[in-house]
Amino acid sequence: MVTSTDKCPMVEVCVARARRLSARPGWGCDRGLARIEKLLRRGRIGVLLLAGVSVVAVGMTAFGQLSGQFGLDLVARRIPTTLTGEIALDTPSEFAMLEFGIAANLDLKVDCGFADLVLDAATNMAGPEHAVVIADVHFAPIPLSGAVAENLHLIGEMWFAVPFEAVTDVNNLPNSVVIPPGDPLFVTARFTTSCEIAGFNAKCLFMLQDINFPNPGSSFAVQSPSLFYRAGDQDFGIGSILTTSWSSPLGSSVSLTLGLNASQAASLIKGYSASGRVDSGECTPDCGNYFLNGSIGGIRLCDVPVGAMALTDAQFGIAFSVSTTQTLSGTLNFSAKVAGIGVGASMTLFKGLHTFSGLNLSGSFACFQYGVLLDEFKLTSLSAGLNTPFSTGALKGTFGVSATGLERGLTGLSARLTVIQGLFSAGTSVAFAQRGADFGFASLGTQLAFRIPPGTISVQATFGRYGMTRASVSCGVTF
Numbered sequence: 001m002v003t004s005t006d007k008c009p010m011v012e013v014c015v016a017r018a019r020r021l022s023a024r025p026g027w028g029c030d031r032g033l034a035r036i037e038k039l040l041r042r043g044r045i046g047v048l049l050l051a052g053v054s055v056v057a058v059g060m061t062a063f064g065q066l067s068g069q070f071g072l073d074l075v076a077r078r079i080p081t082t083l084t085g086e087i088a089l090d091t092p093s094e095f096a097m098l099e100f101g102i103a104a105n106l107d108l109k110v111d112c113g114f115a116d117l118v119l120d121a122a123t124n125m126a127g128p129e130h131a132v133v134i135a136d137v138h139f140a141p142i143p144l145s146g147a148v149a150e151n152l153h154l155i156g157e158m159w160f161a162v163p164f165e166a167v168t169d170v171n172n173l174p175n176s177v178v179i180p181p182g183d184p185l186f187v188t189a190r191f192t193t194s195c196e197i198a199g200f201n202a203k204c205l206f207m208l209q210d211i212n213f214p215n216p217g218s219s220f221a222v223q224s225p226s227l228f229y230r231a232g233d234q235d236f237g238i239g240s241i242l243t244t245s246w247s248s249p250l251g252s253s254v255s256l257t258l259g260l261n262a263s264q265a266a267s268l269i270k271g272y273s274a275s276g277r278v279d280s281g282e283c284t285p286d287c288g289n290y291f292l293n294g295s296i297g298g299i300r301l302c303d304v305p306v307g308a309m310a311l312t313d314a315q316f317g318i319a320f321s322v323s324t325t326q327t328l329s330g331t332l333n334f335s336a337k338v339a340g341i342g343v344g345a346s347m348t349l350f351k352g353l354h355t356f357s358g359l360n361l362s363g364s365f366a367c368f369q370y371g372v373l374l375d376e377f378k379l380t381s382l383s384a385g386l387n388t389p390f391s392t393g394a395l396k397g398t399f400g401v402s403a404t405g406l407e408r409g410l411t412g413l414s415a416r417l418t419v420i421q422g423l424f425s426a427g428t429s430v431a432f433a434q435r436g437a438d439f440g441f442a443s444l445g446t447q448l449a450f451r452i453p454p455g456t457i458s459v460q461a462t463f464g465r466y467g468m469t470r471a472s473v474s475c476g477v478t479f
């Protein structure tokens with residue numbers, strides 16, 4: 001509801017007019033007024049976000065050279081129509097009704113000499129989506145030591161979203177619907193700082209996040225008995241992740257990551273995601289909820305003779321992990337080359353340093369890759385892949401194919417092709433997967449892109465077992 005604390009004259013005039021109209025017969029007082037006030041509230045949030053972006057953009061242009069890109073995305077997906085005369089049909093028609101969504105995104109870049117500024121903002125039909133400001137500050141060499149502080153990297157983020165949930169429609173296809181009442185909500189604020197000095201890198205991520213916000217990739221009804229998600233249902237938590245690493249000129253490296261009330265899993269809202277999320281989890285009285293990961297890698301060994309051959313470029317590493325709910329675990333990694341063929345192995349250790357859990361072998365030869373998984377010295381999985389570039393005059397591209405399987409036969413097969421010629425590029429991919437006891441077609445995706453400066457146009461379509469599942473047209477202007 002719009003209250004007396006709202007000082008916008010236009011809003012007050014519109015609400016007063018809505019109240020007069022709602023008093024007329026047939027308008028439905030509460031329902032009509034609620035709809036109008038809801039639209040005004042949504043519009044006001046979008047206007048405020050757009051105004052904020054505009055102010056920052058104008059301020060940025062006053063200090064440096066401006067460049068960037070503005071784009072519009074039109075997304076379409078099929079409306080399920082499998083029930084015709086109460087008879088379920090897999091494919092009701094060659095043609096189907098479509099529903100559309102429109103999103104706008106703005107990417108500004110400013111070179112201020114001492115710093116590079118980037119502004120990334122997006123909004124869609126449901127409301128504002130995210131606003132991200134990135135600043136790369138350049139330093140001169142530090143006196144006395146002669147070291148260089150390379151790029152103080154600052155990132156400030158604000159995420160907004162309308163809560164969505166994943167559902168399975170009557171065509172057994174994945175779909176998503178808005179969780180009532182469908183108001184745009186503030187989801188998270190994130191601030192990241194990072195700096196590198198003489199090979200030493202430190203990065204810190206602070207997060208304020210709604211830990212109850214529905215995951216758009218799962219069913220909300222399973223998580224909550226209520227079918228509504230309002231601002232009063234939000235529960236914000238604070239978390240941080242600190243990462244430090246060091247790399248030597250010889251290639252060896254050391255890294256350490258500490259998380260407090262946080263996890264390294266990706267945070268996901270509709271249309272945007274990033275690594276790191278607040279996770280209250282199970283807290284201990286002394287340390288709260290935490291995790292600690294560390295690794296030492298790139299330790300080079302001398303050549304190791306193996307019969308008539310020798311292991312060259314051999315190196316190994318070790319990694320460990322411990323958290324509030326997990327005891328100490330570790331992983332040993334080894335890689336080398338045998339007669340020009342790259343090989344690698346990793347062994348996972350749990351519950352102490354002498355318990356064997358699994359062995360993963362991988363390697364590459366020219367454009368081929370392979371992987372073998374041994375669990376308790378029993379072969380459980382095989383994978384192989386091929387990825388090769390090609391060039392025929394002005395036409396260039398890449399082709400790749402990968403397959404997995406063993407115990408149940410072939411469980412996954414995919415192929416992809418990408419070609420580029422001048423201002424035109426195209427790509428297509430096809431995948432087959434195991435579904436229960438059957439192995440068959442899973443998806444087909446095709447994308448076409450035209451780059452005609454200063455504009456770009458991209459068309460993409462994805463097809464599943466029951467026809468088209470998603471299509472989009474993206475248009476952008478670079479300046």
